[in-house]
Amino acid sequence: xxxxxxxxxxxxxxxxxxxxxxxxxxxxxxxxxxxxxxxxxxxxxxxxxxxxxxxxxxxxxxxxxxxxxxxxxxxxxxxxxxxxxxxxxxxxxxxxxxxxxxxxxxxxxxxxxxxxxxxxxxxxxxxxxxxxxxxxxxxxxxxxxxxxxxxxxxxxxxxxxxxxxxxxxxxxxxxxxxxxxxxxxxxxxxxxxxxxxxxxxxxxxxxxxxxxxxxxxxxxxxxxxxxxxxxxxxxxxxxxxxxxxxxxxxxxxxxxxxxxxxxxxxxxxxxxxxxxxxxxxxxxxxxxxxxxxxxxxxxxxxxxxxxxxxxxx
Numbered sequence: 001x002x003x004x005x006x007x008x009x010x011x012x013x014x015x016x017x018x019x020x021x022x023x024x025x026x027x028x029x030x031x032x033x034x035x036x037x038x039x040x041x042x043x044x045x046x047x048x049x050x051x052x053x054x055x056x057x058x059x060x061x062x063x064x065x066x067x068x069x070x071x072x073x074x075x076x077x078x079x080x081x082x083x084x085x086x087x088x089x090x091x092x093x094x095x096x097x098x099x100x101x102x103x104x105x106x107x108x109x110x111x112x113x114x115x116x117x118x119x120x121x122x123x124x125x126x127x128x129x130x131x132x133x134x135x136x137x138x139x140x141x142x143x144x145x146x147x148x149x150x151x152x153x154x155x156x157x158x159x160x161x162x163x164x165x166x167x168x169x170x171x172x173x174x175x176x177x178x179x180x181x182x183x184x185x186x187x188x189x190x191x192x193x194x195x196x197x198x199x200x201x202x203x204x205x206x207x208x209x210x211x212x213x214x215x216x217x218x219x220x221x222x223x224x225x226x227x228x229x230x231x232x233x234x235x236x237x238x239x240x241x242x243x244x245x246x247x248x249x250x251x252x253x254x255x256x257x258x259x260x261x262x263x264x265x266x267x268x269x270x271x272x273x274x275x276x277x278x279x280x281x282x283x284x285x286x287x288x289x290x291x292x293x294x295x296x297x298x299x300x301x302x303x304x305x306x307x308x309x310x311x312x313x
Contacts, residue, residue: 023049024064027300030073035307038271039079046077068259068301072308075267083268084109085121088129092136099141099225101264102133104247106145107232108240110196111153118149140184141225147192154195161198168194169205172217177210182221191233199237241273245281248289252296262297262305270308278309288312 023029023045034042046057053060061073075083084105091098091105109117121129130149137145168190175183191199203214210217218230235243244265251258251265269277281289290312293305 024060027065027069028303030061030064031069031300031304031307034073034076035304039076042077068263069299069304071263072267072301072304075263076270079120080268080271081113081116081120082124084113084117085124085129087264087268088117088121089125089132092132097136099137099228100261102137102145103225103229103232104264105268106133106148107229108236108243111151111155114149114151118151137225139226140188140222141229143185144188144192144226144229147188150192152193154193154198156195156197160201165198165201165205168198168202170209172202172206172214173209176221177212177217184222184226187230191230196237203234203238239280241276241280242284244269244273244277245284245289248277248281249285249292252292255296257293257296259297259301262293266305266308274309275313278313282312 023033033045037045049055049057049060058074058077061077062070065073078086087101088105091101105117106114118129121127121132130146133145133149134142171186172190175186190202194202206214206217212220214234215231218227218234222230232243235246248262248265251261265277266274278289281292285292290306290309293302293309297305
């Protein structure tokens with residue numbers, strides 16, 4: 001997301017305080033102001049509103065909005081890390097587990113992002129993320145997610161270790177396609193502890209041992225949530241923005257849209273890599289993400305999503 005032009009410098013705090021009272025009068029103003037600012041700027045607006053009115057802006061937004069638009073705007077009032085932590089918490093508290101959300105976030109975030117998410121999760125909910133994940137999942141699926149949450153992934157190195165690349169490629173093959181059954185702990189260890197550039201080279205090397213590529217091997221060897229988790233990991237190692245573009249395309253294939261998925265991806269990526277996701281979307285699906293959103297959503301919700309995506313490029 002592009003910063004509004006030198007917002008802090010061009011608008012004096014007194015002017016923000018005067019204009020902030022108008023903010024909640026119209027939904028169109030709320031959308032226009034909050035979707036075109038960074039999180040830091042939105043927090044500044046919220047503080048100005050609270051100083052001026054002696055009221056909490058989040059509560060005021062809840063009173064002024066409803067439905068999918070409310071979900072988007074309240075999501076934007078959190079930092080990216082706070083939003084991710086809250087989505088994870090929402091996926092595991094109460095009856096049942098929303099495995100789809102849990103997999104998407106834990107398997108697509110970088111090691112550094114997961115370190116931050118763990119810290120913020122503890123701060124917000126007074127609970128340990130690893131204990132909550134362990135309590136709500138089971139089997140090898142739980143072991144994989146916990147391995148990711150433990151954030152043991154190596155940093156990228158300028159030195160390419162070709163022997164280790166070959167060893168890991170061979171180990172993945174020997175633990176799966178080559179034998180009857182699957183040595184899942186070996187797969188978990190390699191995919192949760194090696195750096196992303198290293199794994200990209202491992203998957204290339206893997207093809208010299210296996211008649212199937214890594215994604216095809218996962219499809220053949222494991223099933224259920226474990227399969228979905230490994231596939232998200234590999235797809236994100238190879239091209240994270242394409243992974244999100246595909247998720248958005250799948251969520252808007254039929255009439256209407258799977259709004260929960262669309263909202264989560266666009267809100268969580270708007271200050272990370274949404275422009276690149278838009279680019280991958282257009283390259284792979286023949287039309288812009290903005291056009292797809294226009295076809296599958298409506299009203300203020302559509303306006304907010306389009307504003308976050310920005311103009312077509």
